[in-house]
Amino acid sequence: MKRLRRALAGLAALAACGGLLALTSGPVPGTGAGAVLTVAVADREAYSRIVWAAVPPEAQASVAQGRGLVRQTWVVSPSLDPGIAGLGPTYNRPACTACHARNGGGAPPDSPAEPMRSLLVRLSVPGQDTHGGPRPEPRYGDQLNEQGVPGVPGEGEAVLRWAPVPVTLADGTPITLRRPSLAFEHLAFGPMAPDVLTSLRVAPPMFGLGLLEAVPEADILALAEAQRRAGQGVAGQPNRVWDAVAGRMVLGRFGWKANQPSVRQQVAGALAGDMGITTPVFPMPNCPPAQTACAAWAADRHPELSDSGLDAMTLYLQALGVPARREADVPKVRRGEALFAQAGCTACHQPVLHTGRFEALPALSGQAIQPYTDLLLHDLGPELADGRPDFQATGRQWRTSPLWGLGLRAVVDERVGLLHDGRARDPLEAVLWHGGEAAPAREAVRALNAADRAALLAFLASL
Template structure:
């Protein structure tokens, strides 16, 4: 027989449990607060995957004057044959109509050069004219205040949207371009002096009288041709994601996309090519160059580049509608898409790696974004899904009054320029025979180009001015390795 006191205690405890009066469990010490995660700052003074092949699988090992003339390494044999067809169009000298070879006539009536190659020597960059030299690989855009029906600049009424220094037969050249230079002196923080050269543009021998008094001019040198198809393959969504027009992250950089008229599609699309990102794709870039530089019509731009004030230009014979056949146009487009970016040398050199770290530290990489993976570009599987290192965001940035041309272009203001890609920078001398940089070629070296930056880029420029000489040299070693 169970003890009555023990039984009562058990019943009492069971009753308490049934009524929800459960005794609290013995207290346990709380676990310690988790340690905050250790944030390791990114290192930029090391070699990263793919840096030696800035064009991904399209990259090709080539140096010297022909470094920018090679086909993408991953083109098939058949596709490589199409590359050479396009190259022949690029290098062809066009002649006035009627010509002995109808497939190569139609030049002008007013024009800048006789071939694409004449401006893009070795597929490299143009340069400004020296003192008393007539411009050759530099052109001058013209416009008057206002915007056209699609937001484009309004051409100067008499001379159009570009001054043409040559004419066929009895058609007079519109005028000539010359530059004089003004020296601007400054010093680095360590006291070393430097000199920048500011261009003064002169338009002379104007064939049809003075221009409109409010004409805006903008000198432009030809840009390198390498890697353009890879830039075309960067998704629009990526560029929009990179843009920060209101500087919401408060880093002082407010890059934004340009929105431009797409003639082929008949509506506004994102711009990415040209000095102000005023062309939506390479098809438009090439067709605009055919018309603006060579006076050749295409299916995209079928009207001759004569204004109403130029009677001789209007009455000159043409090469038929259009002067550039569709076969030629498409071949040039393919060629422009598939020119290879050369591989880099010395990416692991200590001074180069030091300079790379400085490039990031001073803020250059905020606009000159080092790398991105391309999306899918229709018709170009070789360019799709590639990790590339172009050092650009393709966005518009305010670079200050010193570089301003005062000429709007769709959404681009007179102080804004598209971030120029830096890949191939170190090969400029070998390919082009000079080292001139920026939109009008005023900078004689990469360091001068940096010192011209202002506006959004002013903090980065001042950080470079404050560097000791050894670090400036390391930065230049890095840029020279690109």
């Protein structure tokens, strides 16, 4: 009941969590958006700062190793340096930072002629696999891999086209959104199943993950119960997903549909799916039966990354700092913060969460953080639906994206791609795509006058 009361109080709050941190040259323990992991930086490396003070001395070498593994470009084995070998047999990109430049998020291609550098396509067919997850497409598996190592064909190409979607705000301001359409070309193993389900997924930022992992499951479930009891049309749901190490269903909290239970499994899944690198978590290569060259090449080449290497990558991501808020005491920003709450945005984008005991990095325990997420699934309506279930997530549900660091996306990234497929080029576009449970909040924002809308966007830029 204590956690439930705290969650209900949080829903009623006006997101009054700014103005807590003056800019300094390093981490400020216990204050700011990321509490002990807050870093007061606003440059292109704002998402890449390790908070060494939060890392025990005996773990610092592992964090440094993990940083190197995340940043390195992987090569095809065999190699003179086996520590960086393992790419393929099919893959999308050869490095984590190829999609997550400077640990930031990706963006979709702007034209059909541009390759998908930081956007991938999930695949499945109706039904579930043996663990309740999506059932892979028979010829191409659960993700399209466009590249192949020598002797192994890439699976094909995904082509994205955009259609303009004009929207007029209540004060007459015109906005042109864009809607993606997906097509496949040069498929190496024949047509996909006629009932194939596809979902575009842009690379999300990679900082703050340790703090989100440290939020107790009971608190997340209490938020769902609080929303249900409030009866305001917002009713977040937890996802229950397969933990490959524990061998059981657990709470999901990472990924666009909260389909991964931990940072470690999220990293292992990305290594396997995006780069074809096997680990003790996912030791088998992604070679569907039709891809015989893939299977022949991959024989006896796994796992390619050891437990210690995977642990190092995980620890590095858990130790990344969260950028401090900026200009939080500016009247325009404070006005925007109040408008954000009044519109109902904080019902899902929960301003404050609390971490529990976190053994991986004990310094992250017992912190009050400001991620602006509830880590729950919400129905965002038909316009954003991909129609592809993922464990208990429906084709219309998406996990609430954290908003911390949002104002620095355009500083860190070459281009900004918000929402699961990157269709939104700025926060206002992202809001205007919201439907379903978020439709009332969207309409409240759409109805703002120019001055209030500028204040709201100034608040989002301060995060």
